[in-house]
Amino acid sequence: MTDTLTAAPKTSxxxxxxxxxxxxxxxxxxxxxxxxxxxxxxxDGEIVVDVVPHIGYLHRCFEKHCEHMTNYQQVIPYVDRMxxxxxxxxxxxxxxxxxxxxKIQVPERVEFIRVIMAELQRIASxxxxxxxxxxxxxxxxxxxxCFRDREKILDLFEMTCxxxxxxxxxxxxxxxxxxxxDFVPRAKEFCAYFKPKIKEFNDLxxxxxxxxxxxxxxxxxxADVGLNYACSGxxxxxxxxxxxxxxxxxxSVYHKFDWEVAVGxxxxxxxxxxxxxxxxxxxxxxxxxxxxxxxxxxxxxxxxQSAIPKRIRPNPGEVxxxxxxxxxxxxxxIVSDGTATxxxxxxxxxxxxxxxxxxxxxxxxxIADLVAIVGSIDIVLGEVDR
Amino acid sequence: MNPVAEYFGDIYRGLRTATxxxxxxxxxLFTRAVTIQYPTVKMKLPExxxxxxxxxxxxxxxxxxxxxxxxxxxxxxxxxxxxxxxNLGTTSTGQxxxxxxxxxxxxxxxxxxxxxxxxxxxxxxxxxxxxxEFSEFDRHSLIYSFSTMTPAEIETAKMKAKKxxxxxxxxxxxxxxxxxxxxxxxxxxxxxxxxPAPPAAPQQQKPE
Amino acid sequence: MEQYLTxxxxxxxxxxxxxxxxxxxxxxxxxxxxxxxxxxxxxxxxDRLAYxxxxxxxxxxxxxxxxxxxxxxDTIPAAADKFLFLLAPYVVFIGxxxxxxxxxxxxxxxxxxxxxxxxxxxAISSLVVVGLLxxxxxxxxxxxxxxALRSAAQIVSYEIPSALAILAVVMMAGTMNLQExxxxxxxxIGHWMILGGSLPLAKKLIAVPLMLVLFLIYYVSSMAEVNxxxxxxxxxxxxxxxxxNTEYSGMKFAIFYLAEYANLFxxxxxxxxxxxxxxxxxxxxxxxxxxxxxxxxxxxxMFFVSLNIWLRWTLPRFRVDQLMYMSWKVLTPFALACxxxxxxLLVW
Numbered sequence: 001m002t003d004t005l006t007a008a009p010k011t012s013x014x015x016x017x018x019x020x021x022x023x024x025x026x027x028x029x030x031x032x033x034x035x036x037x038x039x040x041x042x043x044d045g046e047i048v049v050d051v052v053p054h055i056g057y058l059h060r061c062f063e064k065h066c067e068h069m070t071n072y073q074q075v076i077p078y079v080d081r082m083x084x085x086x087x088x089x090x091x092x093x094x095x096x097x098x099x100x101x102x103k104i105q106v107p108e109r110v111e112f113i114r115v116i117m118a119e120l121q122r123i124a125s126x127x128x129x130x131x132x133x134x135x136x137x138x139x140x141x142x143x144x145x146c147f148r149d150r151e152k153i154l155d156l157f158e159m160t161c162x163x164x165x166x167x168x169x170x171x172x173x174x175x176x177x178x179x180x181x182d183f184v185p186r187a188k189e190f191c192a193y194f195k196p197k198i199k200e201f202n203d204l205x206x207x208x209x210x211x212x213x214x215x216x217x218x219x220x221x222x223a224d225v226g227l228n229y230a231c232s233g234x235x236x237x238x239x240x241x242x243x244x245x246x247x248x249x250x251x252s253v254y255h256k257f258d259w260e261v262a263v264g265x266x267x268x269x270x271x272x273x274x275x276x277x278x279x280x281x282x283x284x285x286x287x288x289x290x291x292x293x294x295x296x297x298x299x300x301x302x303x304x305q306s307a308i309p310k311r312i313r314p315n316p317g318e319v320x321x322x323x324x325x326x327x328x329x330x331x332x333x334i335v336s337d338g339t340a341t342x343x344x345x346x347x348x349x350x351x352x353x354x355x356x357x358x359x360x361x362x363x364x365x366x367i368a369d370l371v372a373i374v375g376s377i378d379i380v381l382g383e384v385d386r
Numbered sequence: 387m388n389p390v391a392e393y394f395g396d397i398y399r400g401l402r403t404a405t406x407x408x409x410x411x412x413x414x415l416f417t418r419a420v421t422i423q424y425p426t427v428k429m430k431l432p433e434x435x436x437x438x439x440x441x442x443x444x445x446x447x448x449x450x451x452x453x454x455x456x457x458x459x460x461x462x463x464x465x466x467x468x469x470x471x472x473n474l475g476t477t478s479t480g481q482x483x484x485x486x487x488x489x490x491x492x493x494x495x496x497x498x499x500x501x502x503x504x505x506x507x508x509x510x511x512x513x514x515x516x517x518x519e520f521s522e523f524d525r526h527s528l529i530y531s532f533s534t535m536t537p538a539e540i541e542t543a544k545m546k547a548k549k550x551x552x553x554x555x556x557x558x559x560x561x562x563x564x565x566x567x568x569x570x571x572x573x574x575x576x577x578x579x580x581x582p583a584p585p586a587a588p589q590q591q592k593p594e
Numbered sequence: 595m596e597q598y599l600t601x602x603x604x605x606x607x608x609x610x611x612x613x614x615x616x617x618x619x620x621x622x623x624x625x626x627x628x629x630x631x632x633x634x635x636x637x638x639x640x641d642r643l644a645y646x647x648x649x650x651x652x653x654x655x656x657x658x659x660x661x662x663x664x665x666x667x668d669t670i671p672a673a674a675d676k677f678l679f680l681l682a683p684y685v686v687f688i689g690x691x692x693x694x695x696x697x698x699x700x701x702x703x704x705x706x707x708x709x710x711x712x713x714x715x716x717a718i719s720s721l722v723v724v725g726l727l728x729x730x731x732x733x734x735x736x737x738x739x740x741x742a743l744r745s746a747a748q749i750v751s752y753e754i755p756s757a758l759a760i761l762a763v764v765m766m767a768g769t770m771n772l773q774e775x776x777x778x779x780x781x782x783i784g785h786w787m788i789l790g791g792s793l794p795l796a797k798k799l800i801a802v803p804l805m806l807v808l809f810l811i812y813y814v815s816s817m818a819e820v821n822x823x824x825x826x827x828x829x830x831x832x833x834x835x836x837x838x839n840t841e842y843s844g845m846k847f848a849i850f851y852l853a854e855y856a857n858l859f860x861x862x863x864x865x866x867x868x869x870x871x872x873x874x875x876x877x878x879x880x881x882x883x884x885x886x887x888x889x890x891x892x893x894x895x896m897f898f899v900s901l902n903i904w905l906r907w908t909l910p911r912f913r914v915d916q917l918m919y920m921s922w923k924v925l926t927p928f929a930l931a932c933x934x935x936x937x938x939l940l941v942w
Binding site: 022024046134137138139140141144145148204205208210211213214366367368369 | 636639640641642736740824826827907908909910911912913914915916
Binding site: 397404407408410411412414415416417418419420421423 | 635637638639640641642643646904905907908909924
């Protein structure tokens with residue numbers, strides 16, 4: 001009955017059994033679409049023939065709002081709220097773009113602290129990604145372990161800037177607060193605490209045979225398809241493409257640290273499967289801890305607010321700057337017309353681009369696999385819809 | 387790979403990883419819980435915690451910096467000029483207050499807790515406290531009015547300001563009329579041969 | 595107990611009605627305990643505390659839950675097949691409750707001491723499948739239908755390995771009557787079926803590994819019969835919202851819930867009777883007697899229920915085709931091999 005599996009919606013007749021394809025709606029409210037995403041699935045029995053994602057349920061006109069802000073610093077709370085799970089990385093991308101536009105050089109202490117915050121946030125974001133992925137597959141316990149560890153990171157953030165989720169911490173030219181005195185010891189404590197937890201998580205979920213069998217054969221994204229669709233981040237690295245913006249298009253002080261880029265090798269199945277994306281995230285967490293330890297040992301002294309401009313009035317021009325967020329390449333394209341209000345800010349969200357590849361990789365999978373595939377892309381609707 | 391070996395390998399790996407997982411969860415049965423019983427036990431927030439806003443009106447000079455800094459426009463401020471006789475006092479940072487502030491409303495439901503209003507305040511009168519339990523049943527109760535002026539005070543202040551404005555306007559009109567009269571008188575005087583005026587000093591406009 | 599009641603009432607219908615009441619009472623009390631146990635075990639495995647506010651450490655929470663479910667609004671979707679929709683929970687519950695009739699709750703009580711006890715249990719618990727299919731179809735909801743169809747396929751497939759495992763034990767014991775099976779295992783832990791029953795020592799050494807494998811096979815199949823993770827795709831929360839349960843609320847949902855837990859105890863009880871001595875005390879003559887035997891039965895049953903809960907919160911869930919693969923290509927061949935092996939051993 002192979003002819004029914006690859007056909008467009010119709011009833012198949014002829015020699016094979018007459019079957020009909022069903023259109024199922026995995027609606028905006030669903031426990032396992034990560035946010036308000038509507039997937040229109042055309043199924044033949046249990047096999048998926050086509051997936052059409054419908055987005056826009058979380059569109060909040062963020063880019064339009066930015067055109068009415070009185071200055072560039074006011075945009076930062078909005079940028080936080082785009083991808084609310086990794087707010088520090090969003091701010092990092094925006095301030096890198098704005099500083100490039102304004103040609104501001106920030107003190108080195110600021111750069112180090114920004115890297116520390118970004119890597120901590122990367123760990124926190126990946127913890128959510130792998131925890132919720134476990135729930136999608138059916139294992140409820142690892143999610144709670146991930147949140148327990150995430151609490152420690154959020155405590156560090158709260159100690160520094162007062163907020164746990166949406167920080168308004170990285171400002172153009174510097175930071176809003178300097179590190180409190182007990183930040184560095186507590187962060188080092190966290191690194192030591194966290195390394196065995198990664199191993200525990202791997203034992204519990206990643207190498208569990210049931211989990212491997214469910215994820216290692218599905219959602220295979222070939223490297224050329226991934227590159228053509230402009231995928232980035234763990235999705236692309238899992239397909240074997242060794243590309244990481246922190247190393248290949250360097251910004252801030254990442255070049256000062258010794259770390260490796262995690263690439264999927266196809267240990268349990270074809271290269272680019274869901275399992276590969278999962279293990280790439282786990283390995284990235286380990287590498288983030290490595291960067292953290294090096295950065296914490298080397299923070300120079302300085303004033304974090306010395307380079308913050310009193311009045312931001314850039315020359316007319318435009319800039320595009322991209323950084324590596326936990327989900328992929330997050331870029332900001334800022335157009336300035338010489339006034340204090342930005343003329344146009346466009347955010348290139350990695351989730352939006354990564355989600356577009358779902359109809360390619362989900363063909364031929366089963367519905368249960370579809371949940372695994374969507375979970376492995378790790379989308380946050382906040383940045384898909386903005 | 388040899389299918390038979392794969393078959394038995396799968397079974398063996400399945401049993402082994404299941405027991406490893408079970409051992410982890412069993413160990414966790416006896417570890418201490420990391421949660422606290424919230425309403426009876428509350429976590430201590432760090433000192434930089436950013437929660438509900440508070441404005442100390444004694445220190446507010448009505449400069450409107452916080453309202454301009456807010457990205458979601460949740461602060462509404464209205465001011466009335468004070469007359470020179472009024473003594474509104476000084477703030478704790480030593481500045482003399484010159485404006486009455488009859489309306490200082492913060493819609494805390496709109497507030498996004500970014501803290502951008504705290505930094506520009508010259509007298510540090512607007513602060514983020516650590517209060518996070520302020521739910522209300524009615525949405526309108528979330529509009530906090532910090533102004534301490536009574537309606538009677540607001541009326542008197544408005545009248546005084548209006549009067550001062552009218553006096554100032556009258557004075558200006560009188561001065562304008564006097565200048566006009568002087569100019570007319572000068573124009574009506576008999577022509578006196580006056581020496582030619584010296585060449586006008588170069589009064590160039592500075593280029594904008 | 596039957597003789598006692600007959601002596602009280604004579605040979606009237608009352609005897610039979612009263613004989614049917616203890617399992618019902620047990621199910622209701624047990625449901626309260628197992629709900630609490632499951633939540634607390636899950637919570638402590640996840641480093642958190644569950645109920646703490648109703649009663650000391652939440653002991654009264656199951657009662658609160660039951661009260662809540664009882665007074666909830668019973669909604670019926672407008673386009674649902676009303677008759678089947680209303681009937682389905684009761685069919686499921688009847689299938690489960692009827693299985694309790696052949697379980698020996700102690701040396702003095704068994705609901706119905708029929709000679710085909712375990713065969714009857716296997717047969718009547720298949721009624722649950724009919725109920726689930728009715729629930730899925732009558733809900734008029736594509737997701738419920740998916741859940742119901744998957745569930746039917748799953749339960750029917752896993753009947754085979756469980757029947758084969760039961761067959762092996764019956765071969766060894768020579769009887770299908772569960773009361774007699776339990777009675778055969780008295781006299782200390784060495785007489786339990788899992789340790790070879792009443793075979794001589796030489797044969798025991800070969801029988802024990804076979805019995806161990808059979809126990810594993812039966813335990814795994816029983817988890818699939820009751821739709822518990824890792825086999826809970828019929829109610830896979832993250833995929834199908836709540837599977838066949840989606841459109842049910844209030845009292846009907848409570849009955850589904852009750853039936854699932856009752857089924858869980860029923861299969862745990864079968865495991866204890868077949869392999870672990872039923873109501874026989876592990877110490878030879880210590881703690882025996884009608885009340886002690888009831889205690890042992892319930893305790894061993896609860897032990898396997900907790901084992902089930904432990905597995906539920908550790909393992910992820912299988913996909914439908916992997917589940918089928920496991921049943922037909924892993925459990926059944928191993929069960930057949932063990933049956934043949936055990937048969938040869940017994941004939942020797």
